[in-house]
Amino acid sequence: MPTDTGRRPxxxxxxxxxxxxxxxxxxxFLPNDFLHRGFFASLSHAECSLYLFLVLAADRNGVSFYAYDRICTALQLTLDEYLLVRNSLIDKDLIAFDGGRFQVLSLPPAPIMPTPPRRPLVTQDDFEDHDPATIHHLIRSSLDRRR
Structure with a gap:
């Protein structure tokens, strides 16, 4: 039976x-709003993988107890990738982590979109303020001078 638009239901x-x-x-379970309100589209592939893993591992309160090494193995993530993805999901208010347990949270009112890419580091001040290797070097140099 055609609808008002002429298409069949x-x-x-x-x-x-x-x-x-x-x-x-x-x-x-994942609420339908995860897809329909844009949360799914706001996540990277790695973020979706970790989020789905935690949903599948969670108890009725959203809590799971998997250690990072098992998660990294299951999702084929390096430790650095895992830390970035985990922290991103925390920043997006989708999960909580207390050092040993994860909790998949109820969805926030709207997806928290990733921050735009940072501008390139150009000046020496930029590097001294934002580049981990430069900061590390400055700290070591400062400590060496104190000896």
Whole structure:
């Protein structure tokens, strides 16, 4: 039966009715708003992977206890990548971490978009204020002078 736009309504029978999912035992969920309100689109591939992993690992309160080494192995992330992704999800108010436990949080009112890329470091002051290697060198030099 055509609709007002002339298109047929979508057929509601699944393509494989013999394989309809059933909730048995433990299960995980993502609210539809995760997709419809733009949270999914706001995440990088690595952020989506870690978020989904934590959703699947979580108990009914969103809490999970996986150690970083198991997460890195499962998601094929280096420790540096893991730390960046974990901290980004915390900054985006999607997860909490207390040093040993993760919690997948209820969704915030709107996605927190990533900050725009920083401008290139050009001046010596830029490097001294924002470049970890330069800062490290300055600290070491300062400590060496004190000896």
């Amino acid at each position: 979508p057929h509601r029978t699944p393509p494989r009715p013999d394989r309809v999912r059933r909730i048995e035992g433990g299960f995980a």
